[in-house]
Amino acid sequence: MKDPRVLFLREVCGFDRVWIPNSNKLFRLYLLEREAQKCKRCPLYKTRDKLVFGWGNPYSGIMAIGEAPGPDEDKLGKPFVGRAGEFLDAALKEAGIDRERDLYLxxxxxxxPVKSVPSYNGSSAVVMDKFQRKSFRAPQTGEISSCSGWLEAQLNIVKPKFILAMGNPAVQYFLGGGVNITTIVGQPRKIRNGQIVLYPVMHPSFIVRQKTPELENRYIEYLKKFRDLVGDLIPK
Ligand code: SF4
Structure with a gap:
């Protein structure tokens, strides 16, 4: 992948010899997102309304990574909105974590990733659910590998010390396909040569779908343990 800073300087500023410090994470992420907006590396570009890149504080040292944008995120271009996002915000708050201040999501x-059917003209048509929203489906392996360059570039800029991995696709991206969230939830693992601590939890949309207060409370307890794990990275 070409350095997005160079692309930006060539396209927008008309020159390519300006030094942008590596410490300017916000600007580097802005440039990266600008490139990602043009991405056609997998067919999902055809069915997106808005690309959902990232959100939050890249200086906190903590990244929260989920699966993929849902219909609400696709409309707004922001991760973790809608019912699952509202639940996540409330659960994080209970655990003493502020989404905007403490995480880059x-x-x-x-x-x-949407369900689609072949249409009469040879292209594909998006399947809508009963609420007339795009029908979400699980990400496919090829889509994940096509998109991984963007995530790796984000990781390279943010350089998190901790990753809150939410749901199976996020956990399996880092730990391998044989791992299941149910067997390792709440158990931190060192990854990337011990540079990052990965903390697996369920995806908030799974918790919302279950509608079980007991499960919601358990989710908050997992987040409280994560809060304790990161220590001083989150102000008291
Ligand atoms: S590779 Fe990622 S950013 Fe590019 S079209 Fe596919 S899902 Fe979108």
């Missing part, structure tokens, strides 16, 4: 895929 993103997804494995940047575009919504």
């Amino acid at each position: 993103g997804n494995i895929l940047k575009c919504i």
